[in-house]
Amino acid sequence: MRLYKSKKAVVSTISMLMILTACGSNKGTKIKDELPQAKPATGMAGDGNLKSIVNYIRVEAGLPALAAVMVHDGEVIELAADGLRSIEDNQNVTTEDKWHLGSLTKSMTSTLAARLVRKGEIQWSTTISDVYPEMIGMMKPEYEAVRLDELLSHTSGMRRSISNIDKYEYISSDINTQRQKMVEDALSLSPKMTKGQYLYSNLGYMVAGAMLEKVMGNTWETLITDNVFIPLNMKDSHFGAPDKQGTVMQPVGHVAKGGGWEAVKVSASNIADNPVVLGPAGTVHASLTDMGHYLIAHLAGAKNRHVPDFLTAQEFKKLHTPMENSHYAxxxxVGENFLTHNGSNTMWLATIEISADKNTAIFVVTNAADLDKNDSTAARASKKLLHELMARSDAAFNH
Structure with a gap:
């Protein structure tokens, strides 16, 4: 679930979530850490107490691990991580570990598109039929004039998802082939909404990513690495489950089970993530430091500043401005004076909030998700930590 909040409105949109089956008992494991006797004071950013706050909120919620990073005025001010990589092991998370971002990937795909528009490789007004002229007459006619920016703003009319999305890995091991077959299938489906109306769509991002691949002759993974990760010094940003070998050398995602949590490790039969074909909509993982670098760039843009050799203030404005009659850019x-997004592959929950007024940006993440519950433990703890971090920012910089 993705929640975008302002003082006047709350817009709730639900994306397609890939349900991946975990193996093990039906009970799940509960966190046995003891809650500290006293809740740590909120304090102020940079006082060295963030780890204690993260620990308290994590233990109170019973989460495997919880982490956060704060950026203010172009600098990483503080970061912390607490808990276990896997509830089944005793390896603690570190501030160098990598965390799955889920749909926070979407803003990165849009940032990639902005970079390619900047270079003149594609335009925001480029349509699906511009990139796929061979499919005119085969695709639903409603899609022929759908623009790149309409796909990336969820106003293309495209439905949320495509059924049996994991089928593409059986069609071919080549990701370009998988994504191009996905495009053929997607464009054969009738639109769910009229073009211009908002409907959160993973499928729209998948088609947009495939368009970028076709124009550039390279995979989305290579394009985003070369055009976003490398320029922003995001050295530890990659794709899929962070613990790729199932060795718990990185954090592992968890699902709720029987009042506890169950680790979902990578195995021969389970990639512990969304299918690779979904990449542009939600498969990136990154370190806290890398997310700090990413936040620095978008906070600068939100404050109408250029990021040299990356994007101008006007180019960021395109990314950050909601479409007509929408709270989504x-x-x-987009809320009142802030940008936000949540992301989950059903085993992690990550959140970004950028406040231009406060000159502060925050990333919060946990390696567990229970978003199918009416009162999600992971979402509640993430929100609590986000509020603590904003309060710490206010105390340090806006008093």
Missing amino acids: LGWG
């Missing part, structure tokens, strides 16, 4: 939920 290009990969960002």
Whole structure:
């Protein structure tokens, strides 16, 4: 679930979530850490107490692990991580570990598109039929004039998802082939909404990513690495489950089970993530430091500043401005004076909030998700930590 909030309105949109089956008992494991006797004071950013706050909120919620990073005025001010990589092991998370971002990937795909528009490789007004002229007459006619920016703002009319999305890995091991077959299938489906109306769509991002691949002759993974990760010094940002070998050398995602949590490790039969074909909509993982670098760039843009050799203030404005009659921009939920987005592959929950007024940006993440519950433990703890971090920012910089 993705929640975009302002003082006047709350817009709730639900994306397609890939349900991946975990193996093990039906009970799940509960966190046995003891809650500290006293809740740590909120304090102020940079006082060295963030780890204690993260620990308290994590233990209170019973989460495997919880982490956060704060950026203010172009600098990483503080970061912390607490808990276990896997509830079944005793390896603690570190501030160098990598965390799955889920749909926070969407803003990165939109940022990639902005970079390619900047270079003149594609335009925001480029349509699906411009990139796939061979499919005119085969695709539903409603899609022929759908623009790149309409796909990235969830106003293309495209439905949320495509059924049996994991089928593409059986069609071919080549990701370009998988994504191009997905496009053929997607464009044969009738639109769910009229073009211009908002409907959160993973499928729209998948088609947009495939368009970028076709124009550039390279995979989305290579394009986003070369055009977003490398320029922003995001050295530890990659794709799929962070613990790729199932060795718990990185954090592992968890699902709720029987009042506890169950780790979902990578195995021969389970990639512990969304299918690779879904990449542009939600498969990136990154370190806290890398997310700090990413936040620095978008906070600068939100404050109408250039990021040299990356994007101008005007180019960021395109990414951060909601479409007409919508609270959603290009990969960002937009509230009163802030940008936000949540992301989950049903085993992790990550949240970004960027406040231009406060000159502060925050990333919060946990390696567990229970978003099918009416009162999600992971979402509640993430929100609590986000509020603590904003309060710490206010105390340090806005008093």
